[in-house]
Amino acid sequence: MSLPIDMIILSLVVVSGIAAISVKDLLGAAIVFSAYSFLMCLSWAVMGAVDVAFTEATVGAGVSTVFCVAAVFHTTRRTKD
Amino acid sequence: MDIIYSAKPLIAILVSLFVIPILISSRSDNTREAWTFVAAILKFIIIASMAPLVLKGAQIQFTLFEVMPHLAIKLKVDSFGLLFALVSSPLWIITSVYSIGYMRTLKEHSQTRYYCYFAMSLSATIGVAFSANLLTLYLFYEMLSFATYPLVTHHQDQEARSSGRKYLLYILGSSIAFVLPAMLFIYIKTGTFEFVPQGFMAGHFTHGTLLVLLLMFVFGFAKAGIMPFHSWLPAAMVAPTPVSALLHAVAVVKVGVFCVARVITGVFGTKLLLSTDLNTVVCYIASFTIIAASLIALSQDGLKRRLAFSTIGQLSYIVLGVALLSPLAVTGGILHIAMHAFGKITLFFCAGAIFAASGIKNISDMVGIGKRMPITMTCFLIGSLSVIGLPPCGGFISKWYLVLGTLEAGKMFFLFVLLVSSLLNAAYFLPIVYRAFFCTDEESMFENTVNEVPTWCLVPLCITASISVILFFFPQPFLKLAHMTAQTLIGG
Amino acid sequence: MENLIHMIGAKFNYIAYIILMMIGLYALIAKNNLVKKIIGMSIFQTSIILFYVSTAYKTGKAIPIVEHGHGAHSVIHATDYINPLPHVLMLTAIVVSVATLGVALALAIKVYRQYGTLEEDDINSQIRIQAGK
Amino acid sequence: MVQQLPALLIIVPLLTALVVAMASWISPRLCLPLTFSGLALSLAASIGVLMEVIAHGPVTYTMGGWNAPMGIVYVIDYLSSPILVVITSVAILNLISARKSVEESFPGKTGAFYSLYILFTTGMIGIVATGDAFNLYVLLEIAALTGYSLIGLGNDRAPLASLNYLFIGTIGASFYLLGVGYLYIATGTLNMADLARFMPQMADNSMVLFAFIICMTGLFIKMALFPMHGWLPNAYSFSSTAATGVIAPLTTKVMIYAMIRVGLYVFTPAYIFNTLHMSKAIVWVAIAAIVMGSLLALAQKSLLKMLTYIIVAEVGYMVGGFFLGNRMGITGATLHIINDAAMTLCLFMAAGAISYKLKDDSFASMKGLFRKMPVTMIGFGAGALAVIGIPPTCGFFSKWYLITGGMEAGQYGFVAALLFSSLVNAVLFFRIFEIAHFEPFADPHDHHHHGHSETVNEAPLSMVVPLLVVAAALIVLGIYSGDIVTKIIQSAIPAGIV
């Protein structure tokens, strides 16, 4: 049986995942994606995968976001979808 | 039967391939042509040196390598193959002489390429002749298709291009679409490809399948020019005349016929075909081609096109002879490979000589040419007689055997076909000769400026014409070889 | 009904991973913007990581670090610890995903440099115009 | 030393790649010799392993000294050893051939190119040699990432093509990873041999079924089987020829190898051919791939695009051959991996030489090429004949096995598709020969097209020599295909398959 907190976090993950691909601003999408990664990292920490969670926190929520922002900075923020 | 293992067949095949690099790198035209001669003569010597052994009843074999388990690229020289090789290799020498005259007179371009591919074609031809199994046969068959393509399209103009397309489409298309699947199917069912005197198909197939397979081979080897897969041959006549002469009267088309004959005798086997009576189907197809081609030939005005249709008809004689499967008919058919080769090559040489000397291609423009080019036209007459099958020319002997064969097989219909077609042959050849010689001065279409072609061209056609005559009196060793072949294949 | 709820409860993580994966796949198929697609791709990859991590979990067991590393210690029981193998595999997968992300963004920047837009349909129409010329 | 060969085979190129990457910042001139020597050593090692396998049977190498299933093992057996030789030799030949165009197309980045090039080769070698299902994924990603970047730096349209390739490739690899995850849940192991050991008792486990579907889908996407082929033509034709020269011959082929490996040695033939009833359907997909690939190739107007669609068709050959499920078909598919790699290499190297000289690969620009670049065209012709399947080139023999397999399995549709595609290939290549053969058509409208004709001549020796080597190899492979089959491939196919 899943833990209640796990379920809550995962639901938030799903919500932020949907948000990340539907926000109409790429910089916003990058930041929401960062939140997504962070929530994901939390959920893994809850599941006892500390090493994975640590990595996701540094890589997913940290560096990936910087990369995304850097790329958006050099291209454009606007998008039609 | 003795089996001798020797690399001679391989050397005979490769000798013309080895000469290609030398041809490419040679600086002057003379060295290039000298090397062509060296290769051609060497080839002939090697092949001729095998003749005594084969005539004694031995067989020469050579296995190159196993490409698949129990399936090798293998060469074998038997009487049938040797006969074919003995016809093609000396003709290469003669054609080379003729080529030099023709190409130089017309100042053709890309002569080096021309000689290279010519040498390659001859390799493939001899390869077909010496193949010991269906796979090897197919290999060389395809090699020949590719090697002749640049020759057919030698002129590189729009006409050559479309003819080249047609040529490849027919030859390659039919072999990939018909022969290859048929081969595979046979291989799966029987597990062998080796040509053996009574075939290896018996007991593996139903009657219907046999018929389909047989037809796939007969039509698939489109080089044999069986109708309706014949129209590449007239199209291929755009090639320079020496090419038409050697390849499209001897090497390429005879390869097609040779393949059909090999398959009928070595794969299907006489007994099987006779017992199922499938050979009659092939006979009818061949007869149709004989008559139809002769009728079409009558209506052609281009000399080379007329010769092409004549060739189509004559090829079917050979197929008919082999398919009748009676010993005399087979002898006749096989002998016809040789006899027709010498006759037809003479005719092509003459056509080329006329073109080189006067630039005329059409028969209707040739009134009176005999007076300007008497030697050429005399040879033309001899060639015509040989193809029609009248003495004193070699063609008579082979036709005689064919006629006897039909009687022996008891199929009068085909006798009738042979006679009618001979009449037709006469009808499309003799008027040319007649009009060339017998006309008044007013009718003659030629100025005094037109003269005999250079010696380089003239000598070869005289040689072939005289060989045609000599073969009537001394048909050996071809007759012996044809007899031996018929004996081993049919067992009669 | 209760059965179903129990079932969903027991497989909630797996369902979540599938939903996330489908979100990622949807973004890859249907989104027009290249950066959105890249984000979708990352979501797609993380969903698989979630799946692996979920398989490793054992209710109420310790994280895969042995207590009292040095010195004498009692016998270690495998059943007391969460399965470490999927974690290891997923470390690799995370690193692969960030590497892919980097390369993808680099390519997106190059595409932008070329066409001045990140919308795929705009790019395609530009290509068509060029080809028509 | 012999027992270390499997490790050296892959570690040497890896170390070389790193050293080259460093050398490019210190002394760029060292890059090429280093790359060459690294790949040469790897080639030597792969030949050594092949000899070892032929002499003494499969070689196993445990990484880190941990035996399977705990650690990762390398299993080099009859199936993988010939492919390893193919990979290393393709890489080294293309390296020689690409040298000139690398210097021209990537000024200042040659070191990075060479490093990525070796890493790509390393990834390919690893995929083939590994005996661990997860390790395969990691190496897949290395090969893929290097592939994306090598492709991404081509002409104007290359980045977008590469990005699309990246998306699709990532989906494919992720599917494979997911499939491995399903297998892991079902069995608890990642070692291929160990997984195969569990298979008999898993016959009706739905997770294994799903793992099979998803693994194969992933690999099909990666190898560009027909409905999933969309990424391939653009990716291969817009990139630089130096990169495609190695990517095109290897990527799809190695993916097919992975499919055969996973099919035969993870899911076991008994499972995929007997328990599941999917192979017929997959053969039909392959037939569609062959037919559509050939037809689409007909519609192309430039050389590289045409070649890419031929690859799509060739993928159909091998997938179809494998899923025929009989000895002949699988032999044909395996043999065709080797042959097709050689054929594709030959064609792409010739195309590379042509576009290096012409700066253009449309058919219209190839007029009269036979005269200007005769040797290149001879090499191209050899490749073309092999693709059409004319004996004695190797293409004929693998096609032979495939057709025989198709007939034995009663899949006449497959046989017909193979023959059809041979015919179409003949048409395709003769169209090119015709254009290249007859330069001056007696066509008055054509005169202004001959602008380049004076400047174009034969490609440099560094391109021509490897090309001729490959062209000769096509014939040698054909001649020795009997030996290859009996000595190597027959032993690679499990005994259960008839």
Next chain:
Amino acid sequence: MKITGLVTVIICGALLIFYAMDFPDFGDGTSPASTYLSPYFIEHTIEDANVPNIVTTVLADYRGYDTMYETTVVFTAGLACFFLLRRKESQNPPARFYRHTPTGITLRIEEGGKLPAEGSKVFMRIDSLWAPDSLIIKNTCRLVIAFIQLFALYVVAHGHHSPGGGFQGGVLLGSSIILFAISNDLRRSIKRFNEKTSAILGALGVLLYAGTGFLCLLLGAHFLNYKALAPIFRSTAAMARSHGILCVEIGVAFAVMAVMIWIYYNLSSAGKHDEGL
């Protein structure tokens, strides 16, 4: 496209969920995945390598070969970004911006104009989209960076006993530099940690990993079998493995740090290395 996508996704999802119902329950400790291989790892980690963090042992030893390629993947990504994006500044020199520090005047110097001397105290080169330095951000970051780096080193060194290891530490180290580059500007960051360093360090890190493995091979054991290093470390086989793991973790940390910085440099300046975020 949207509709197609949605339909595909829903069908796939439904199929996947349907099959997911056959999975072992979440948190079930008795599935084959938990009972076949992993018990060996858990029970032997101390005995084999003397490393309490099982993930580290499996990562760097049992499946160390995977991890080597994982590091290679990172390195590949760095190399790929460089290969794809990097272009020389001189190809298209844009206008440069300078700030006259005493007066706060911004100068725009077109191509070909006379540039102030490099390292001039009076003129400071600024980005085209420049906001005046925020003292708070600059100083906070300066403070934080040191702690991040210290923590990163701890994570690397203490990976045997606690969560973390080369990757996490490497990323942290890398992000500390990235933070510096963001809070100041790219040029200053490049001056301290330039491209060549990052490229060479990245390769060197992976080389350290592969080299450790290769050393084992040279010492006669199999590749990456750290046991062979025991004579060098003068320790037992288990401790040799532990040290070997540390070696490769340090390699990973170097590689990941350098590559993350390298990728950042290329992405944030679109390959020009002049103006960052």
